[in-house]
Amino acid sequence: MVQGTTSDAGKSTLVAALCRLLKRDGISVAPFKPQNMALNSAVTSDGGEIGRAQALQALAAGIAPHTDMNPVLLKPSSDTGAQVIVHGKVRADMNARDYHRYKTQAMQAVLESYQRLRAQYRCVMVEGAGSPAEINLRARDIANMGFAEAVDCPVILVADIDRGGVFAHLTGTLDCLSESERRRVIGFVINRFRGDLSLLQPGLDWLEQRTGKPVLAVLPYLHGMHLDAEDAIQSGQSDSGSFRIVVPTPPRISNHTDFDALRAHPQVDLRFIGPGQPIPAADLIILPGSKNTRGDLAWMQAQGWPAAIRRHLRYGGKLIGICGGFQMLGQTIADPHGVEGAAGETAGLGLLDMHTELTRDKALRQVCGRFALDDQGQAVPVSGYEIHMGVSSGPAFDAVAAGSGSAAFLLEASDAGPGLHSDGLISADGQVLGSYLHGMFDTPQAVQALLRWAGLDQAQSVDLMQLREHSLERLADACAPLYQALKACPPFGS
Structure with missing residues (x-):
């Protein structure tokens, strides 16, 4: 499972990259996001609705998008309410408090979908939502550590260094987790790095010494990518034409x-x-x-x-x-x-x-x-x-x-x-x-x-599809060192 220290840390693209790398190795893989909150969605082959990011990840895995890949989708209609979509179909409109109470039922839908995917595919790459360090949302959590604990899933934690404060994000997130959840984190990924890696190395050494966990990879900042955004409008508008x-x-x-x-x-x-x-x-x-x-x-x-x-x-x-x-x-x-x-x-x-x-x-x-x-x-x-x-x-x-x-x-x-x-x-x-x-x-x-x-x-x-395919291949190439590192970590390597 890929979890992030913040929203937009790179969870979606990392899962897509690992799905493509597993596909290259001939390993059947499916993406999975227990709960997604997004207004970008896609229609699946079974006539349902899932988050756009999971449709992209399915493309990376070489399979058709299915509602089991995102069993719970929340589409905000106001600052306090959202349309709740379960297994691809609208279940109800709920405010935040009502949905919090509904999470027990939502978890059953999540586990049903996960088990169906586990029965079909050799590997399931799971994406978290937001951050696992949201203390106020820990009770009945189905999106991050609540799910990982329920299915006994190892976690890698990704942080975006381009935002600044990457070491505080990683150590602070760990400090907000329970002891069993901290043990579940097998290592870190630092995303969107640009610069001289030798200047970053002292910080990596400090992080590993302080936490006892390895930095599995430092991934480069990739310019000119054409991949579907999960929700936020991407910065850097096109201004090349007339x-x-x-x-x-x-x-x-x-x-x-x-x-x-x-x-x-x-x-x-x-x-x-x-x-x-x-x-x-x-x-x-x-x-x-x-x-x-x-x-x-x-x-x-x-x-x-x-x-x-x-x-x-x-x-x-x-x-x-x-x-x-x-x-x-x-x-x-x-x-x-x-x-x-x-x-x-x-x-x-x-x-x-x-x-x-x-x-x-x-x-x-x-x-x-x-x-x-x-x-x-x-x-x-x-x-x-x-x-x-x-x-x-x-x-x-x-x-x-x-x-x-x-x-x-x-x-x-x-x-x-x-x-x-x-x-x-x-x-x-x-x-x-x-x-x-x-x-x-x-x-x-x-x-x-x-x-x-x-x-x-x-x-x-x-040709947007061609651009998307080229971007997925670039992304997978950039994440190849992480893939090799994970292959040495059980149960991924098995």
């Missing part, structure tokens, strides 16, 4: 991995715009997905962003809305059941002639189809997934069905039955596109066609 894309970023943004291909695109200047920042001049604005569509729309109204979006359209710019961002483009968003909070109805941006009603049931599906609005009229393949609670309908959809309106995509997989089905809409003036499709930029032909639609002449294609 085609500017702006993504307004509300508090409950979800699946911002939709923009990974754009971040990597050499012709694109991609900028995430946060609170208090005006929306700058842009060629394309994209409204991202949201875990709380009505709340995020109200927040955006308070920022003055809708007025800036309308000004952008008056000057000929293009606009895309994805999932929750798509719902915001309509006339109204109704929540009669209180799915996202207080029941009620909110006026949308009024840019597409449709209405959305939020529903208790969540749509979860992997989809593929085609996009036929590039400047040469050629249909290009698209693929992705849908994760949303809500149904959109209205005159704009009726026009598409009658052949007098434009669909954003024609999908080949849908709950509506066999054949092609429209997903999303394009406005009559061709400036606004909205869709429930996550991952619309992920295939090379699709990102090229969408950028041409948005106004980028001679748009290049970017």
Whole structure:
């Protein structure tokens, strides 16, 4: 099990690297994260929902993502509440106190999934969550040492030296653990090091002498990686290109991995715009997905962003809305059941002639189809997934069905039955596109066609899957010394 001294210490990438290294050795391996809190999620082969990081780790292991790899997923809808997803399906919306009481039941789901994976794979690489040193969360813990103790799993502890204070993080974390938990830690990994290793060596010697535990590896800072982020928006925005894309970023943004291909695109200047920042001049604005569509729309109204979006359209710019961002483009968003909070109805941006009603049931599906609005009229393949609670309908959809309106995509997989089905809409003036499709930029032909639609002449294609594979191989190569060290540690080496 890989645990970290802090969030974003490198647990997810370390598990991915070890999964790839085990795969190289011909050892069947599955990733596992007992409890994840993230708004970036993926749809699995068995029709459920897990954290995006576990889907990436499954790719590294060469297997299809499955709900057993992340049996408990928490998707925050406010500062004190979250949607609780168990074995890929929504169980309930709970506040923090209610969920703390629910953890006993959640642990049973965690252990069931873990045992199924242990029966299928020779090795299971487990990822912790946050830090095991959160004293207030120790009771009923299912995410870190509580799980490790329950299944008798050895732990390696990773810390990020780039943040500073790495020795305090490691020794302080150990001091917060019980005696049995400290014994469970077999060694340390220091992540994201850049500099002269000889200058670090005295600190490593001190750490090993003070704790009696080995430093298993010092891993380098790897630049230019293209790997799915678990939750936090990665720093260092793309600014190499001249085609500017702006993504307004509300508090409950979800699946911002939709923009990974754009971040990597050499012709694109991609900028995430946060609170208090005006929306700058842009060629394309994209409204991202949201875990709380009505709340995020109200927040955006308070920022003055809708007025800036309308000004952008008056000057000929293009606009895309994805999932929750798509719902915001309509006339109204109704929540009669209180799915996202207080029941009620909110006026949308009024840019597409449709209405959305939020529903208790969540749509979860992997989809593929085609996009036929590039400047040469050629249909290009698209693929992705849908994760949303809500149904959109209205005159704009009726026009598409009658052949007098434009669909954003024609999908080949849908709950509506066999054949092609429209997903999303394009406005009559061709400036606004909205869709429930996550991952619309992920295939090379699709990102090229969408950028041409948005106004980028001679748009290049970017193969995100190829970039991701290259990054996993680089990551695995960098972690090879750690892998060799672990092979000498039972039970890993057995």
